[in-house]
Amino acid sequence: MSPPPLTPTGRVILGMIALGRQTGYDIKQFVDKSTRFFWAASYGQIYPELRRLEEQGLISGQPEPRGGRARTVYTLTPAGEAAFTDWLDDADEELPFEVRAEGMLKLFFSDAGTPEQRLRNLSAMRDSHQRTLDQLRALHDKPVDMPTGPRLTLELGIGLHNLIVEWCEAADRRLTTEATTDAD
Amino acid sequence: MSPPPLTPTGRVILGMIALGRQTGYDIKQFVDKSTRFFWAASYGQIYPELRRLEEQGLISGQPEPRGGRARTVYTLTPAGEAAFTDWLDDADEELPFEVRAEGMLKLFFSDAGTPEQRLRNLSAMRDSHQRTLDQLRALHDKPVDMPTGPRLTLELGIGLHNLIVEWCEAADRRLTTEATTDAD
DNA sequence: AGGTGCATGTAACAGGTTACATGATTAA
DNA sequence: TTAATCATGTAACCTGTTACATGCACCT
Numbered sequence A, B: 001m002s003p004p005p006l007t008p009t010g011r012v013i014l015g016m017i018a019l020g021r022q023t024g025y026d027i028k029q030f031v032d033k034s035t036r037f038f039w040a041a042s043y044g045q046i047y048p049e050l051r052r053l054e055e056q057g058l059i060s061g062q063p064e065p066r067g068g069r070a071r072t073v074y075t076l077t078p079a080g081e082a083a084f085t086d087w088l089d090d091a092d093e094e095l096p097f098e099v100r101a102e103g104m105l106k107l108f109f110s111d112a113g114t115p116e117q118r119l120r121n122l123s124a125m126r127d128s129h130q131r132t133l134d135q136l137r138a139l140h141d142k143p144v145d146m147p148t149g150p151r152l153t154l155e156l157g158i159g160l161h162n163l164i165v166e167w168c169e170a171a172d173r174r175l176t177t178e179a180t181t182d183a184d
Numbered sequence C: 001a002g003g004t005g006c007a008t009g010t011a012a013c014a015g016g017t018t019a020c021a022t023g024a025t026t027a028a
Numbered sequence D: 001t002t003a004a005t006c007a008t009g010t011a012a013c014c015t016g017t018t019a020c021a022t023g024c025a026c027c028t
Helices: A008-018 A024-032 A043-055 A078-089 A102-108 A115-141 A148-183 B008-018 B024-032 B043-055 B078-089 B102-108 B115-141 B148-183
Strands: A059-063 A072-076 A097-101 B059-063 B072-076 B097-101
Touching: A008 A024, A008 A043, A008 A059, A008 A072, A008 A078, A008 B102, A024 A043, A043 A059, A043 A072, A072 A078, A078 B115, A097 A102, A097 B115, A102 A115, A102 B008, A102 B148, A115 A148, A115 B078, A115 B097, A148 B102, A148 B148, B008 B024, B008 B043, B008 B059, B008 B072, B008 B078, B024 B043, B043 B059, B043 B072, B072 B078, B097 B102, B102 B115, B115 B148
Parallel strands: none
Antiparallel strands: A059 A072, A097 B097, B059 B072
16 A cells, blocks of 8 residues: 655665756766765666656656767656655654774774784775775865755765774874883 | 685674684674674574585584583684684775765755754754764773773774764754854 | 573565676767 | 767676574573
């Protein structure tokens, strides 16, 4: 009886269309320079999901070829708009926050290795987050005017990766000092 | 020719056995109060993976029933120890860091809603991370002496969730001020 | 007698990535 | 002419969760 529930990816797509993204390709490009640091998506998900959303009557696609190049432009139906704003309005639902961090895993198990190994892994982790941080800052410094939502999440992302980088550096100093003190 | 590569979950299991966890059940309990904040695992993964690791000769299981209750105790084989320390020793490999944060998604799209909606979602996100923070602090304050690795990752976890909570509060203040200023 | 914890396991499903295939358009 | 970009799509695979089934041990 009830319609199939919106999947998280479905909601992202709805949101992206609400923000003016028109095609599957367009959505993917935009995700890659905006939400990808806290929500990634691949073509393998996007195109099938666009189909499903259209079957459910939440979006509707019109063929709008550019030259000889096939192209389908999507817009939200009233039902799609309602589903999206219902989701935004529901502040009671659980907010899953899942992390998979291999660097932290290595750190967690680092007592099984040598102190030098631990410091090398710490440093690799630092570098990896520094690279992400650089990308986020590049996005942030670009002089395009950004809506409040994207700006907020970008700033939080910068804060997060910055914390990790600084924490790695602090941990490195602490561990190095301990090692030196032990050697004395 | 080459052996099937170790999966991330396989490495976690190897590590847990190296840390003295003996059974699948034991590993699951321990994951749930240690790595789960940056690496979760379910029985549906653990038991099949134990089988695969044994087939690959990296661990070996001895039946050690407790009373009439079936129980299999696993230990690392020399090959398993080697595979595990090889992984720890490789500081050049990529360190995937993946996040799926629905709260940030709602924030990202919040320009499509009202300012009040945005503040409610911000507050829900704050509460959710505060709950996680409380759990992490409870773990941290328990007077068990923790190896350096687990202690480091726990402290980083606390720092991360604490940053998010504080950032949510700061964003709330900023947005509230802006709204008030606009209304003047 | 009943609840909690210990212990093992799987089938069905959901979610997501990778690699591939195809082809037009545009800028160098 | 060739590389990059626009654009769509799928099949095979991998990873992981949920829900269920089973049964003993221990405490109250």
